[in-house]
Amino acid sequence: MGFLRPVQAVAKPQSFEMATGITFERGVFLWLDTDGKATNVYSASYLPLGLADDDKATSLTQMVQNEELAVSVTLAATGGSTTVATGRTIPSAHQLSSVTYGTATGNVSSWKLELNTAGVYTTIADAGTITAGGLGSGSLSSLTVSLSSAGVVTLAFVGTSLPTSALTLRLTLDYVYTREQSGATLVSDMFSSDSTAASSLVTVWFMDGLYESNQYDPYDTYTVGAALYAKDTGILTTDSTSATQIGNVIKAPSTNWSSETKTTSGHTMPKPEALRFMMRLAAV
Numbered sequence: 001m002g003f004l005r006p007v008q009a010v011a012k013p014q015s016f017e018m019a020t021g022i023t024f025e026r027g028v029f030l031w032l033d034t035d036g037k038a039t040n041v042y043s044a045s046y047l048p049l050g051l052a053d054d055d056k057a058t059s060l061t062q063m064v065q066n067e068e069l070a071v072s073v074t075l076a077a078t079g080g081s082t083t084v085a086t087g088r089t090i091p092s093a094h095q096l097s098s099v100t101y102g103t104a105t106g107n108v109s110s111w112k113l114e115l116n117t118a119g120v121y122t123t124i125a126d127a128g129t130i131t132a133g134g135l136g137s138g139s140l141s142s143l144t145v146s147l148s149s150a151g152v153v154t155l156a157f158v159g160t161s162l163p164t165s166a167l168t169l170r171l172t173l174d175y176v177y178t179r180e181q182s183g184a185t186l187v188s189d190m191f192s193s194d195s196t197a198a199s200s201l202v203t204v205w206f207m208d209g210l211y212e213s214n215q216y217d218p219y220d221t222y223t224v225g226a227a228l229y230a231k232d233t234g235i236l237t238t239d240s241t242s243a244t245q246i247g248n249v250i251k252a253p254s255t256n257w258s259s260e261t262k263t264t265s266g267h268t269m270p271k272p273e274a275l276r277f278m279m280r281l282a283a284v
Helices: none
Strands: 004-009 014-017 029-032 047-052 061-074 079-085 096-101 112-117 120-126 139-147 152-160 166-178 201-205 209-213 227-231 243-251 262-264 267-269 275-279
Touching: 004 201, 029 243, 061 079, 061 152, 120 139, 152 166
Parallel strands: none
Antiparallel strands: 004 209, 014 201, 029 047, 047 201, 061 166, 079 152, 096 139, 112 120, 112 166, 139 152, 209 275, 227 243, 243 275, 262 267
């Protein structure tokens, strides 16, 4: 189930008819199409509408932050590749292909790769760039990563004079996966993950205010004050390409799970992994 929390906003959301054939989770951004219906399909000609307070999906997702996976690989002197499984299914909106560290295309700011040498970890790639520049005495020129629907991460190394002995690595990553039921019957399951089933309407928060949502791109960088956009499928992002600016970041997602009830600026943060932002549609 998507997460949306109005932190400080006018408590008067409005219900809208929905465009046909769309699916979304609570917390995504919606537009008003030319037929006057709410949709999460982006178009520059559509009117920015607001944040969905309903789930209308065949499956629901869950956010993972800072998961650590052990990786073993034996490379040739010029490079090689290896795979590591997350054990989860990745929805299409959050799959990765050919994102390369060490070049201008690197944009997996939340992923880090470390080399274990005698129990000491050294960072070799982080925040979309190669940070150490080498593996042993060699030189790592690029690291390309992908994440498939089956949850398999592929790491492809390119370099010169790379060590050819077995390497032990640690991959720290953020991603979104398709949630699976673990034996308990959830309220959302009873509605077939569709809280709009009875009314055929979606509740939308359209007034300016402070909100929290977990429907954001986990591969972007979020800094306080940065412009926030909504892209196709309604996912929040800091990437302005083919997107609508909806406001500004107030607090970046955190992995401080011990602070589930931490108070920030007088407001509690029950889900620190959520993105807190100020929505200002009147200004965009």
